[in-house]
Amino acid sequence: MFAYALRRLLFAIPTLLVISFIIFALLDLSPGDPTANLPLTIPAEVREQIRISLGLGEPFHIRYVKWLEQFFVNEPLHLIEQATGWSFGEGQRMRVISWQTRSPVTDLILERLPQTLWVVGLSYLVGILIAIPIGVISAYRQYSWFDQFGTLFSMIGFSAPTFFTGLLFIVIFSVWLGWLPSIYDTNLRVTNAQTLWLQIRQMIMPVMVLALFNAAQLSRFMRASMLDNLGQEYVRTARAKGLRERAVILIHVLRNSLIPVVTVIALGIPTIFGGAIITEQIFRVNGIGQLLITGIQGADIPLVQTLTFMFAVLIVLFNLVADLLYGMLDPRIRYE
Amino acid sequence: MSDASVGAPQIDAPQRSLWSDVWVAFRRHRGAMLGVVIFTAIVLCVVFGPMVYGTDPQFIDVRARNAPPSLVHPMGTDNIGRDIFAQVLQGGRVSMLVGVVAMLISLVIGTLIGVLAGYFRRLDGPLMRMTDLFLALPLLPLLLVAIMLFRDTLRVLFGPEAGIFLLIVFLIGITSWMQTARIVRGDVLALKEREFVLAAKSIGTPSRRIILRHILPNVLSPIMVSATIGVAGAIITESALSFLGLGFPPDFPTWGRLLYDGKDFMTLTPARVLWPGLAISLTVLSINFVGDGLRDALDPRIRGR
Amino acid sequence: MTLRHMLTGAAALALLAPAAHAERGSDGQVNVLYWQAVSIMTPYLSSGTKDLEAASLVLEPLARFGPDGQLVPYLAEDIPTLENGGISEDLTTITWKLKEGILWSDGTPVTADDAVFTWQYCTDPDGGCAQLPNFGDVASVEAVDPQTIKVTFSVPKPYPYGPLVGAQSPLIQKAQFANCLGVAAPTCTEANTKPIGTGPFVVDDFKANDVVVLSANPNFRDPEKPAFANMVLKGGGDAASAARSVLETGEFDYAWNAQVEPEILTAMEAAGKGKVVSAFGTLVERIQVNQTDPDPALGEERSTVKHPHPILTDENVVKALSLAIDRAILIETGYGAAGQMTCNLVPAPEYNASTNNDWCKTRDVDQANKLLDEAGWMMGSDGVREKDGKRLSLLFQSSTNSVRQAAQALIKQDWAQIGVETELRNIDGGVFFGGDPGSPDTFQKFFADVEMYANNFDGTDPEKYLGDWVCSQAPSIENQWQGNNTSRMCNPDYDALHAELGKTAGQDARAKIAIELNDMIVNSPSFIPLVHRGRVSTKSNALGGVIMNPWDSELWNAADWYREKS
Numbered sequence A: 001m002f003a004y005a006l007r008r009l010l011f012a013i014p015t016l017l018v019i020s021f022i023i024f025a026l027l028d029l030s031p032g033d034p035t036a037n038l039p040l041t042i043p044a045e046v047r048e049q050i051r052i053s054l055g056l057g058e059p060f061h062i063r064y065v066k067w068l069e070q071f072f073v074n075e076p077l078h079l080i081e082q083a084t085g086w087s088f089g090e091g092q093r094m095r096v097i098s099w100q101t102r103s104p105v106t107d108l109i110l111e112r113l114p115q116t117l118w119v120v121g122l123s124y125l126v127g128i129l130i131a132i133p134i135g136v137i138s139a140y141r142q143y144s145w146f147d148q149f150g151t152l153f154s155m156i157g158f159s160a161p162t163f164f165t166g167l168l169f170i171v172i173f174s175v176w177l178g179w180l181p182s183i184y185d186t187n188l189r190v191t192n193a194q195t196l197w198l199q200i201r202q203m204i205m206p207v208m209v210l211a212l213f214n215a216a217q218l219s220r221f222m223r224a225s226m227l228d229n230l231g232q233e234y235v236r237t238a239r240a241k242g243l244r245e246r247a248v249i250l251i252h253v254l255r256n257s258l259i260p261v262v263t264v265i266a267l268g269i270p271t272i273f274g275g276a277i278i279t280e281q282i283f284r285v286n287g288i289g290q291l292l293i294t295g296i297q298g299a300d301i302p303l304v305q306t307l308t309f310m311f312a313v314l315i316v317l318f319n320l321v322a323d324l325l326y327g328m329l330d331p332r333i334r335y336e
Numbered sequence B: 001m002s003d004a005s006v007g008a009p010q011i012d013a014p015q016r017s018l019w020s021d022v023w024v025a026f027r028r029h030r031g032a033m034l035g036v037v038i039f040t041a042i043v044l045c046v047v048f049g050p051m052v053y054g055t056d057p058q059f060i061d062v063r064a065r066n067a068p069p070s071l072v073h074p075m076g077t078d079n080i081g082r083d084i085f086a087q088v089l090q091g092g093r094v095s096m097l098v099g100v101v102a103m104l105i106s107l108v109i110g111t112l113i114g115v116l117a118g119y120f121r122r123l124d125g126p127l128m129r130m131t132d133l134f135l136a137l138p139l140l141p142l143l144l145v146a147i148m149l150f151r152d153t154l155r156v157l158f159g160p161e162a163g164i165f166l167l168i169v170f171l172i173g174i175t176s177w178m179q180t181a182r183i184v185r186g187d188v189l190a191l192k193e194r195e196f197v198l199a200a201k202s203i204g205t206p207s208r209r210i211i212l213r214h215i216l217p218n219v220l221s222p223i224m225v226s227a228t229i230g231v232a233g234a235i236i237t238e239s240a241l242s243f244l245g246l247g248f249p250p251d252f253p254t255w256g257r258l259l260y261d262g263k264d265f266m267t268l269t270p271a272r273v274l275w276p277g278l279a280i281s282l283t284v285l286s287i288n289f290v291g292d293g294l295r296d297a298l299d300p301r302i303r304g305r
Numbered sequence C: 001m002t003l004r005h006m007l008t009g010a011a012a013l014a015l016l017a018p019a020a021h022a023e024r025g026s027d028g029q030v031n032v033l034y035w036q037a038v039s040i041m042t043p044y045l046s047s048g049t050k051d052l053e054a055a056s057l058v059l060e061p062l063a064r065f066g067p068d069g070q071l072v073p074y075l076a077e078d079i080p081t082l083e084n085g086g087i088s089e090d091l092t093t094i095t096w097k098l099k100e101g102i103l104w105s106d107g108t109p110v111t112a113d114d115a116v117f118t119w120q121y122c123t124d125p126d127g128g129c130a131q132l133p134n135f136g137d138v139a140s141v142e143a144v145d146p147q148t149i150k151v152t153f154s155v156p157k158p159y160p161y162g163p164l165v166g167a168q169s170p171l172i173q174k175a176q177f178a179n180c181l182g183v184a185a186p187t188c189t190e191a192n193t194k195p196i197g198t199g200p201f202v203v204d205d206f207k208a209n210d211v212v213v214l215s216a217n218p219n220f221r222d223p224e225k226p227a228f229a230n231m232v233l234k235g236g237g238d239a240a241s242a243a244r245s246v247l248e249t250g251e252f253d254y255a256w257n258a259q260v261e262p263e264i265l266t267a268m269e270a271a272g273k274g275k276v277v278s279a280f281g282t283l284v285e286r287i288q289v290n291q292t293d294p295d296p297a298l299g300e301e302r303s304t305v306k307h308p309h310p311i312l313t314d315e316n317v318v319k320a321l322s323l324a325i326d327r328a329i330l331i332e333t334g335y336g337a338a339g340q341m342t343c344n345l346v347p348a349p350e351y352n353a354s355t356n357n358d359w360c361k362t363r364d365v366d367q368a369n370k371l372l373d374e375a376g377w378m379m380g381s382d383g384v385r386e387k388d389g390k391r392l393s394l395l396f397q398s399s400t401n402s403v404r405q406a407a408q409a410l411i412k413q414d415w416a417q418i419g420v421e422t423e424l425r426n427i428d429g430g431v432f433f434g435g436d437p438g439s440p441d442t443f444q445k446f447f448a449d450v451e452m453y454a455n456n457f458d459g460t461d462p463e464k465y466l467g468d469w470v471c472s473q474a475p476s477i478e479n480q481w482q483g484n485n486t487s488r489m490c491n492p493d494y495d496a497l498h499a500e501l502g503k504t505a506g507q508d509a510r511a512k513i514a515i516e517l518n519d520m521i522v523n524s525p526s527f528i529p530l531v532h533r534g535r536v537s538t539k540s541n542a543l544g545g546v547i548m549n550p551w552d553s554e555l556w557n558a559a560d561w562y563r564e565k566s
Helices: A002-029 A044-053 A060-084 A105-140 A145-159 A162-176 A193-230 A233-240 A245-274 A277-283 A288-297 A301-329 B004-010 B018-028 B030-053 B084-119 B121-136 B139-158 B160-174 B178-191 B195-202 B207-218 B220-243 B255-265 B271-298 C003-016 C049-055 C112-123 C182-187 C189-193 C239-247 C262-269 C296-301 C315-324 C327-334 C365-374 C402-416 C463-469 C492-501 C507-522
Strands: C029-034 C063-065 C071-073 C093-097 C138-145 C148-153 C201-207 C211-216 C230-235 C274-289 C339-341 C385-387 C393-399 C421-427 C450-455 C527-540
Touching: A002 A060, A002 A301, A002 B121, A002 B139, A044 C182, A060 A105, A060 A301, A105 A145, A105 A193, A105 A245, A105 A277, A105 A288, A105 A301, A145 A193, A145 B220, A145 B271, A162 A193, A162 A277, A162 B255, A162 C239, A193 A245, A193 A277, A193 B220, A193 B271, A233 A245, A245 A301, A245 B178, A277 A288, A288 A301, A301 B121, A301 B178, B018 B030, B018 B271, B030 B084, B030 B271, B084 B121, B084 B160, B084 B178, B084 B207, B084 B220, B084 B255, B084 B271, B121 B178, B139 B160, B160 B220, B178 B207, B178 B220, B195 B207, B207 B220, B220 B255, B220 B271, B255 B271, C029 C049, C029 C239, C112 C138, C112 C148, C182 C189, C239 C262, C239 C274, C239 C527, C262 C274, C262 C327, C262 C527, C274 C315, C315 C365, C315 C402, C315 C527, C327 C339, C327 C402, C327 C527, C393 C402, C402 C421, C402 C450, C450 C527, C463 C492, C463 C507, C492 C507, C507 C527
Parallel strands: C029 C230, C393 C421, C393 C450
Antiparallel strands: C063 C071, C093 C148, C138 C148, C201 C211, C211 C230, C274 C450, C274 C527, C339 C527
């Protein structure tokens, strides 16, 4: 399995290069323009000068190679320099600079990663914690009241988009009841019990909105997969052996039912890093999702390119992790 | 497989085929039949509703803006005075069609790629790397580019509405199959090492037959779940697209769009979000019930009961 | 209220009288919300209004426009005019005097060198300065002495208040930006996000596209101001929820740009926590009418001056379209307090606004029908007019925005009543205004018959704005579809009169020509005015001193804001 993992990792390099090229080409082809948000009073000549000052005057392939160099050589070197205090070579290295904010893209990402990981990551965790028990019980007691209710809940959960549930939560909990803040304060530093409480309060709504959506999806996959396994012979065997019901369900059936769930979770983890565009926007959490959408709206190619590429790296990585987990969950799956 | 029906009446003990068994079991499944009834009802409503109801969803009655539900406007009106009931009926046509067709496209692609990658080891690498690529593509720029490149051509070929419909359905389908593919592949990886598949292989059953007879029925339940999620996802994605100006013309109602446009009026005229939201949920629910029934009917162990 | 409270309240009132007597920093923190988050703090590299306004808290120009459109001296001692000799007789130079003793927030004095540097910074050919138009025709900026700045123009400038005036071109500190000229401009992250300024606040912390934390400038020229010790400028989200956070939840004191349907705003205001404030500048929502043929069959020559539009070059047809629109309903449904009826391209300031075109204010369907009948467009059997086998059918495009789409639907219905068929299209704002020559959907390419958007001009002088309508400004393949004459209007008389405006000095004389130019546009078939739009923002009842200003930054007088004592 180790050899398999290594081979996959090596194969990931050309894959990622191809992906980065396709993303870059796509963004370049896309009709947005970095000067689109400027007031109409700014004349065309000035817009053209702005474009040239952003490096848009150069041909496509040169810009792509420049980005590659900045991303794979300059940025890592900069990170090492910052971490260790060493310096390589002399002079300023050109870093990946965002067009909108004129500041290095990686700094922006690092600034925003903690919020995203907290809010989206936590919501994912909460979602999984809700979904797995619901899925297991719903399947075990198929067509019981609990199951029917769970079904209804999850159908509403994934047919109500987050732009709607988020707003509904704000209207109920911030406007009518006045319990929770509707705007996320990114300057809050948790230093004592009181600020911790503030932090929890402001995280409740965004986390719950996302958790509901995730839980709705995940519980359906969990339920379906449990149902498939509950009818299998090995379950009958286990029961016939006199194993306690709890052990049969939790040890045998659950483990075997996790394969599709692991896939969904593994596909979900990169999206944690990608943030949640709509939810972050509604609650004004300055996360990666918000950064991405402002980047796309402002046609900030270096920013979007870097973000989506990092996203691609995570996807490739976590799909590998999922494949390795399959092997652990079901030893019959073999990769030579 | 339908050869049973040819000689069936003459034989005393009719030879039963898999699919007729499935159909019998399906009909006995209460949830499934309920799902079929609801789904058919919604389809009938959106297909014939606009003709029966008669109010033009685009007609603006400026004097009756933000009206509460009444006899003239059963669901009230929106902020420029359009009848919400008429819009929900009309919007359902597009939403249902987009939801179902895009879901089917994504299911077919997802299942095909998932099964091929899981079953044939040689295809696994390339197909899964392609899946990675699609997962990594930023959706919004992709849509912008596609619309820019193809809209005018399609508009000329199929007219403004049909052209945009084809484009949207295709784009949503092509960008949402990856999860299904990964899940199906994961299940197939495990299934193909199971005894019954190994047994089938050992007696020389061709791969095509193994996949169709043994693998596919066993990965049906995650596919069904993907289908329900896919319909909801497609309806909502369509609304996001119209909002960004990539979808249908702005005066062309769809459920997702009605929900989006109505969200700020949630406290003023709750009917604007309630009905489209309910319509989406009911559609998804009915498809889910049908999926459940189909899954149970296909499972020989449950079917007997 | 108890007696004790009343007494202390009265005492406090007597002491404070107007809150202007407060001490600097005595009122704690003020929370401001911009739903388009701030990206950068220098207007010279900025990407929009939100950045200009945020920067106006820190960086100041020589003079700003007040709420009435008149200039108010900020760093300058007074406004130079021909009368006081600040402007030379030949209209080629303007000389500004700095106020005595103004300090940068780091404690160093502001000198004329900083002004000269600001000009050099923005005019560096490699810098990509967004405010270059403000320095148009400037031959040189010199420091006559440390307090005196002399701007020389290469041509006579009847209106010389462009450079270093208004929110668009404030002074930046030479010492801080000295190494940021030209290509180095974007690399100066520290200077670009935390500029040293003369304004009431200084930046403490800057999180791009999220939040700016500011505190009172210890060296601000008025020792009693600002009343607030801190300001938090949060960004992100959408307009409706921004207004909600001020009017309904009361989490914020001020929210910029409440572009929300009026009934929602009214419902929110009813919560009693805040107010909607508005002011009217020069922004006009309009329909531009394509004077050239957008027929795809023309291929490359589509929407170019080579092919006049087959329908819309007839002024009676366009006049009928204009008469059929119910502007009152457009305002009522889409703008509320933020909209006024207008029939002009230049609606303000008052001395520049024409009163000759008020026919458009009353809807007259009969007259519109009559005009179309006279023009030879006869009602067809399906309710759509026809002439020579052509149907009166129009493609109507606009950018994506719920108010614009509602207006599109209303206008479509209005036009249906006079037998005009309309196909609507909305395009993502980033593409529509993006100007990408590769995209068919930009407002300049105008591959449609009519399009709706809003435009305005900076400051109060419309010369440059009216210059958008001369023949040479028409977008075409030759100029990569740039140019703001989106209607492709071309009238030699107009061009001649506009050239005349460029040579005329004095407010009254200029206003007379401006009105004449405005009327030529409004009565041509290339333009249908819709709504004069104002700026609308929301402020909490606990915030005092807010005066909406449509001509400069909305935060122009943040130094005077104070906490309302309740």
